[in-house]
Amino acid sequence: MNEIKLYKSKWKAIRLMLICLPFILGGLWLIYNQHIIIGWVLIGLFSLGIIAGLVNLLDRKPQIIINETGIFDRSAYKDFINWDIIDHAYWNTSYKQAFVCLIIKDEFKHLIEGNEKLRELSKAMGYEEINIDLGPVRNIDHEKLTGLIVNLASAKPAERGSLINKALHRSTDQLTDKTNER
Structure with a gap:
């Protein structure tokens, strides 16, 4: 049986990670400048975007x-x-x-x-x-x-x-x- 399989976009996953990366770097900069709580919040929140991007990037199953x-x-x-x-x-x-x-x-x-x-x-x-x-x-x-x-x-x-x-x-x-x- 023939099937048409449509997969997730790898570019969209990479784009999500690239969008999150500056915020993580900003969080590291805030931690360095003694704004520890805000820095860790930024790092924690936007690390979830990096994780979601990696999951989508490595996903090989058809959507x-x-x-x-x-x-x-x-x-x-x-x-x-x-x-x-x-x-x-x-x-x-x-x-x-x-x-x-x-x-x-x-x-x-x-x-x-x-x-x-x-x-x-x-x-x-x-x-x-x-x-x-x-x-x-x-x-x-x-x-x-x-x-x-x-x-x-x-x-x-x-x-x-x-x-x-x-x-x-x-x-x-x-x-x-x-x-x-x-």
Whole structure:
């Protein structure tokens, strides 16, 4: 079974660490100049950013997997979201962070776990019950990915394999956004 695997951006992890480094150096400078508490607070807080960046940099598992069964987002869900329960999909952005919002068919909405109030808040903000965060994924074109998801969700099960093969072989990085690295 062919799969499209999307991985976390290594550049975003490096950028996070580079942003945190001056604050850690500033904390060391504050400790040197007798502002010990503030210095240690800065070092402790921004060291967490360095640790998070290292974890993301060394992470080799795919963040999002798309195959004939469905779509899997490692950051939010425990299992594949089956194509048969997806009615439609659209993309939305919030503060330059892209999401693919999955509209679930009414007969399957009872399967969605989670806090009802959070789902209502999500709906009020223009999102759905199931949202796939594309922020950590390396330079992905959210419009092309959303189009692929819509096509796979509306396709017959026998056609999904060929759609994935076309997406894999049409170009080396069909889903990649060539205009900029986000």
